[in-house]
Amino acid sequence: MLGQMMQQPLLISSLLQHAERHHGAQAVVSRRVEGDVHRYTYRDLASRSRRLAKALAALGVQPGERVGTVAWNGYRHLELYYAVSGSGTVLHTLNPRLHADQVAWIAEHAQDRVLCFDKTFLPLVASVASRLPTVRHFVLMADKAHMPADEPIPGLLCYEDLIDGPGDDHFDWPRLDEDTASSLCYTSGTTGHPKGVLYSHRSTVLHTLASSLPDALNLSARDTVLPVVPMFHVNAWGLPYSACMVGAKLVFPGPALDGKSLHDLFEAEGVTLAAGVPTVWQGLLAHVSGNGLTFSTMRRTIIGGSACPPAMMNTFEDTYGVQVIHAWGMTELSPIGTVGVLKAHQQQLPLPEQRALQAKQGRSVFGVDMKIVDEDGQELPWDGQASGELLVRGHWVLAQYHQGEQSPLVDGWFPTGDVATIDADGFMNITDRAKDVIKSGGEWIGSIDIENIAMAHPGVAMAACIAAKHPKWDERPLLVVVPRANAEVSREALLGFFDGKIAKWWTPDDVVFVDAIPLGATGKMLKHRLREQFEHHLLAKA
Numbered sequence: 001m002l003g004q005m006m007q008q009p010l011l012i013s014s015l016l017q018h019a020e021r022h023h024g025a026q027a028v029v030s031r032r033v034e035g036d037v038h039r040y041t042y043r044d045l046a047s048r049s050r051r052l053a054k055a056l057a058a059l060g061v062q063p064g065e066r067v068g069t070v071a072w073n074g075y076r077h078l079e080l081y082y083a084v085s086g087s088g089t090v091l092h093t094l095n096p097r098l099h100a101d102q103v104a105w106i107a108e109h110a111q112d113r114v115l116c117f118d119k120t121f122l123p124l125v126a127s128v129a130s131r132l133p134t135v136r137h138f139v140l141m142a143d144k145a146h147m148p149a150d151e152p153i154p155g156l157l158c159y160e161d162l163i164d165g166p167g168d169d170h171f172d173w174p175r176l177d178e179d180t181a182s183s184l185c186y187t188s189g190t191t192g193h194p195k196g197v198l199y200s201h202r203s204t205v206l207h208t209l210a211s212s213l214p215d216a217l218n219l220s221a222r223d224t225v226l227p228v229v230p231m232f233h234v235n236a237w238g239l240p241y242s243a244c245m246v247g248a249k250l251v252f253p254g255p256a257l258d259g260k261s262l263h264d265l266f267e268a269e270g271v272t273l274a275a276g277v278p279t280v281w282q283g284l285l286a287h288v289s290g291n292g293l294t295f296s297t298m299r300r301t302i303i304g305g306s307a308c309p310p311a312m313m314n315t316f317e318d319t320y321g322v323q324v325i326h327a328w329g330m331t332e333l334s335p336i337g338t339v340g341v342l343k344a345h346q347q348q349l350p351l352p353e354q355r356a357l358q359a360k361q362g363r364s365v366f367g368v369d370m371k372i373v374d375e376d377g378q379e380l381p382w383d384g385q386a387s388g389e390l391l392v393r394g395h396w397v398l399a400q401y402h403q404g405e406q407s408p409l410v411d412g413w414f415p416t417g418d419v420a421t422i423d424a425d426g427f428m429n430i431t432d433r434a435k436d437v438i439k440s441g442g443e444w445i446g447s448i449d450i451e452n453i454a455m456a457h458p459g460v461a462m463a464a465c466i467a468a469k470h471p472k473w474d475e476r477p478l479l480v481v482v483p484r485a486n487a488e489v490s491r492e493a494l495l496g497f498f499d500g501k502i503a504k505w506w507t508p509d510d511v512v513f514v515d516a517i518p519l520g521a522t523g524k525m526l527k528h529r530l531r532e533q534f535e536h537h538l539l540a541k542a
């Protein structure tokens with residue numbers, strides 16, 4: 001027997017419709033590339049998103065085709081979030097911090113049809129435009145007054161012209177199948193190229209609902225939310241969707257992510273909740289403490305992307321009275337998996353024990369299940385001691401990479417590459433990482449790319465790139481090199497060899513020369529052994 005309730009597909013457009021009808025006067029405030037602060041309401045957002053959807057259709061964008069963005073957090077980017085996904089096409093957010101070659105590779109792999117970008121990224125996009133045969137239209141996210149006088153990209157379109165193009169904002173969001181693809185975000189490949197994670201309307205709406213719960217990000221219509229986490233990183237942890245769903249005021253920082261600019265915006269707009277990686281908060285806290293400031297409205301901060309240092313948590317909580325919500329997730333998880341909010345009996349514990357729990361990555365949000373397994377795939381106990389690879393499954397967990405050939409799943413579970421313990425209360429704690437990657441300031445660095453370049457240097461016999469701990473960036477790449485016999489190779493020459501070949505910030509911080517790199521039985525470099533030996537190398541130098 002079937003239930004007799006309405007069948008309404010879970011669609012991203014419904015979040016926007018809700019915001020317009022029930023929170024229409026709520027504000028969306030954006031610091032712009034143009035330098036000023038722009039403000040409008042959810043009503044305006046909805047109207048302009050409909051116009052944009054019409055304009056994209058007029059450009060000939062077909063259902064399922066990808067519309068790429070290279071943009072900061074701001075209202076135009078938000079309009080693209082809703083217009084593109086809402087109309088059945090796929091929003092593909094590109095990370096502008098990558099090297100131009102990688103940006104081009106990803107846009108090509110995704111087969112983007114339209115590419116919309118902020119003026120900041122005009123030089124980047126112009127440098128790769130001729131290499132993107134699938135892109136039919138390039139759109140500069142600006143008004144007429146800010147369009148370049150020359151035409152750096154042939155046929156470059158003006159975003160505000162597109163919005164003005166349709167005579168009115170009458171547009172009915174299509175009733176899509178809820179499993180329709182909605183957005184696409186590439187993540188670092190641990191082997192080879194980046195991999196695309198293709199979200200659906202259903203997975204996104206379910207993630208939006210669950211991530212807003214009190215024991216998750218705890219969002220409400222009384223909040224003013226500022227996502228520092230970029231909209232090109234896993235949909236800014238879903239905040240552009242969840243803010244609309246709950247009717248929170250949204251504040252976007254645009255390109256100004258330094259401590260002063262952020263703090264000014266927090267205070268001017270009454271921000272109650274902000275979200276970002278630890279590195280961003282370091283800059284903010286340095287500015288606030290260095291200038292004797294406080295947070296007059298900020299109540300909670302969501303910290304994730306890499307582990308929140310206990311000292312940072314203590315400073316936020318004890319000095320500034322800001323609750324830290326420590327969260328763990330992945331691009332493959334839309335991204336939220338666990339959140340470190342205490343249970344009732346844990347709040348009775350002495351403060352140091354509470355903090356120790358909060359420093360863990362947290363417990364599952366409904367919708368994501370997890371387990372830890374040993375090397376044979378056997379599930380390990382939840383005793384806070386046994387550590388093993390963390391596997392997850394759930395409504396918003398990836399089943400297959402975009403155009404991936406093999407399923408990454410193991411018996412229906414997604415292996416995260418993180419190594420963790422889980423305690424009796426279900427608090428997960430990441431203790432190590434099985435995947436061979438480096439995460440610096442919340443951004444991945446491809447160790448394999450770095451090794452391949454180093455190996456091309458005539459003085460290098462063998463090279464391994466490992467994650468070394470760093471006081472500011474959490475991790476930085478360290479290159480371990482076995483020089484060729486009789487070859488002259490210096491640290492400076494090797495580091496200079498990376499110039500132009502990768503993004504500048506991917507260049508290793510230092511080189512360590514060794515006689516040999518330990519190898520396993522199959523000839524693979526045993527990088528964990530190198531990490532044990534050298535992971536404190538940069539701290540020692542700092």
Ligand code: AMP
Nearest residue numbers: 187304305306307327328329330331430
């Ligand atoms: P990304 O796909 O870029 O979001 O990166 C996901 C990875 O970042 C995870 O698999 C972890 O290795 C790491 N990560 C994310 N959040 C945390 C956290 N709170 N603590 C430690 N590592 C984290």
